[in-house]
Amino acid sequence: MTRARRATLLSYAILIIAGFASIFPILWIIGISLKTQADAFAMPPKLVFVPIWDHYAKVWADATFIKGFLNSLFAALLGNLMAFAIGIPAAFALNQKRVPGRATILAWLLLSYMLPEFLFVIPIYGLFQASGLYDTVFGLALVYQTFTLPFTIWMMRAFFADVPFALYEAARLEGAKSWQILLRVYLPMAAPGIAATAILNTIRIWNELAIALGLTFDKAQTVTLAVAAYRGYAAIDWGALSAAAITSILPMLIFAVLAQRQIVGGLSLGAVK
């Protein structure tokens, strides 16, 4: 066996192990979600069993869970809309050569993206209580901007930086105003980047727990909270918890499969290359 072949085999072995390690917990939870309580905790674990759909039926009929699911959907939609509405013009402006302190601004954006979410919950709690934004999806989407907006600006700036500046100049010579150049040249060229950024934003919002826990109570509870709710005071409904968890990752999964090409294409386009 040649050296190159051995190296290939080794890298495949590592990939298979890594793939299995990351998919195993999901398979396990799928297993629990399809088993009776007795089967789920049988020792040794039962690999062959008769699947039951009771847990899914229960979760999908649960008004609290459905509400959480829809709230997360709206929060993701609203969060992305806000982020792009502000982030795109901001990134476009930051991409211009004559912005004083551009490097500092970009560094701050990245830093604020990395701050732990919970940092914002306590000061904003009082503010939201007073302003009526507490326990609203709009309020949530607003707070999500603390990480969504800097990330969006950072990503879009990187994608815009990949557009040759000569195109900007050529459009200027043709009489286009800045906003026309943004709309007709930069946005179409950065479209895969927008898609990739939106997907990453959505994943982050969808999985967010800390802020939702602190700033919602009932009306605006998100899907992560709805999943956690199956962990009752006295007992944990493992079957329903697992079925809810699996249901909550479904949209992201379907989305990821459908948009796989855009994600990879967008990511390898510039920003995170």
Add this chain to the structure above:
Amino acid sequence: MAAVEFQNVGIRFGEVPVVRDLSLIVEDGEFVVLVGPSGCGKSTILRSIAGLAAINEGDMRIGGERMNDADPAARDIAMVFQSYALFPNMTVAQNLGFGLKIRGEARAGIARKVAEVAAVVGLSDHLHKRPGALSGGQRQRVALARAILRRPGVFLFDEPLSNLDAEFRTAMRAEIVRFHRNQGASMVYVTHDQTEAMTMGDKIAVLAPLAAGHKANLMQYGTPDEVYNRPANLFVARFIGTPRMNVMTLPVDGGTVRFGSQTLALPPAAAHLGKVVLGQRPEHLRLAATGSESGLAGSVEHIENLGHEMILTLATDLGPLILREARSAKVPSLGQQVRLVLDPDHVHLFDPVSEQRIE
């Protein structure tokens, strides 16, 4: 009326001066080539005409009107970029119609004008394609067509041929010159290729970088013949012409200089100097007849045989000299001892301190 006029123009990037004291007039309908080594400010000067580089001092006029601070779109110019700067997300037709659309022309009018100009440059069959699906030469034509559509008074070109291969470059060179003749518009053309400059321009502006210690960028402004036959200074003498002009510093003795056994009388302006820089182009340097003792001794170090002519590099006491001769003569062999003779009618003299031409 002059198409473009620079009057004592200075351009700085931050604190760094890139263009200083530039005065130059492009007459109406003239084809002017800006040529010089990398970093001499050619692109910056061109971009200042377009409004893409800010002018810090002096005046720049287009069609007699001061345009230092005018909006780029209002300058009666069109520019062809080195990278062509075509919009990759648009078809050729959309690229061509972009400016018209921005200016709010009706759709039917845009389509008609685009079709017209596409026919002129031979792109009619490619209107629906994106730039990515075109060859380099076709992209170049799209860029040209976009410029033509604007019907500008002045066309600006920034090294438009540098992305093409050598063979195609020659063809496009002829095409642009023909295009200039047909259009009758003024053109300012940037290149660092002095062959391009010599063959295309009505006039050539030879520029030098300020970073190399020059007081101003413009070294000489004249027709190709003037620049080639009467270089105003050592910089131009060395820059224009391939192979380069032979240049040697010789001591002046009693109003004459010696080139081996050959004696040359200097004009009065040079006779009083201690030393003088003498230049002669390779095609004017000759090999003396075999057995002759005239001129300077040298040995053949390198031969470039181009078929119709040969280019010899000769090692001499005055340093390596280049000689160019038609192939009708006998080709000397490597290492052979020869004697070189200057053609006194084609000697260029320069002041060794100021580096300016002496007549």
